[in-house]
Amino acid sequence: MSVAAQLARIKAARPDILLAFATGSPFPTMMRAINDAGLDVPVYTSGGNLIPGLLKQFTPILPKNLFFNGSRGLIPDPTAAGRMKKPQDDYFAALKKEGVPSDYSLLGVWDPGMIVVDALRKVGPDASAAQIHEYLTHLKGWVGIQGTYDFTGGNQRGISADANAIFRWNSGTLEIEQVAPPPGRRRR
Numbered sequence: 467m468s469v470a471a472q473l474a475r476i477k478a479a480r481p482d483i484l485l486a487f488a489t490g491s492p493f494p495t496m497m498r499a500i501n502d503a504g505l506d507v508p509v510y511t512s513g514g515n516l517i518p519g520l521l522k523q524f525t526p527i528l529p530k531n532l533f534f535n536g537s538r539g540l541i542p543d544p545t546a547a548g549r550m551k552k553p554q555d556d557y558f559a560a561l562k563k564e565g566v567p568s569d570y571s572l573l574g575v576w577d578p579g580m581i582v583v584d585a586l587r588k589v590g591p592d593a594s595a596a597q598i599h600e601y602l603t604h605l606k607g608w609v610g611i612q613g614t615y616d617f618t619g620g621n622q623r624g625i626s627a628d629a630n631a632i633f634r635w636n637s638g639t640l641e642i643e644q645v646a647p648p649p650g651r652r653r654r
Contacts, residue, residue, distance in 0.1 A: 469496060473503040481507055489514035494524050501527040508533060516540060516570035516633060516642060525637045532635045533645070537625075539611035540573050540633065541642055549609040553580070557611045577610035577625075584608065 476484065484505065488496050489512050500509060509529040513536035515521070521528065539554060546554045557576055561568055585601045586593060593601075605624070608615040613629040632646040 469499045470503065473499050473505060477503050477505045483507055484509045486510070487512045493520075494527070497524055497529070498527045500529060506530075510534070513537070513570045513633070518567045518569060518640070518642065521635050521642075522640050525635075525640065528635060528637060530637060532637075534570075534633045534635070534642075536570060536631050536633050537573060537612045537629045538631045538644070538647075539576075539613075539629075540568055540570065540631070541644055543644075550611075550613075553577075553609055553611045573611070577612050577615070580610060581605070581608060581615065581624075 484500065484507055486496055486500070486509050493511070493515050497509075506529070508531035510533045513534045516534050516536055539557070542558055543550075543554060558568065561572070566572070581602070582598070585598045585605075589597045589601050602617050602622075602624075604618060606616045606618045608624075610625075613625050615624040616626070617624045631644050634643045634645045635641075636643050
């Protein structure tokens with residue numbers, strides 16, 4: 467599969483940025499085509515690609531300015547303090563113990579998994595789905611690695627937009643960097 471013709475048209479339009487949301491096997495196909503087309507603009511893509519092993523493997527063909535949507539907690543936050551510090555310390559310690567780097571797939575399941583564990587501890591290990599649902603609809607102020615959860619608003623999402631972040635792949639250090647909100651900005 468090739469997207470060369472489409473990228474030639476995009477390059478001819480002289481864009482300031484390219485939004486390229488593809489995950490899985492289409493991601494490196496798209497990155498190779500961007501590289502082959504010589505399109506030298508910042509590329510913004512899905513946080514589903516925030517997997518260090520994948521990014522390291524494809525660094526030679528990745529744009530020099532590659533940005534991702536994502537959630538706070540993906541990388542250690544040096545300003546995490548108070549109630550936010552312990553969940554983050556626990557998460558990164560567990561990953562370090564297993565020799566696994568943080569990535570978006572792990573980040574996305576950590577807090578929900580820990581919320582279920584908390585629910586089972588409070589409601590009991592034999593809790594019904596209805597009992598866990600009842601627990602969740604009243605859960606407010608639960609602090610995880612992405613932020614403070616509040617399920618009382620009725621949207622069933624739990625986490626606010628404060629958890630959002632933008633990341634960049636640093637092809638020099640082969641690491642993910644948080645660029646927004648800027649590192650050092652305190653979070654709740």
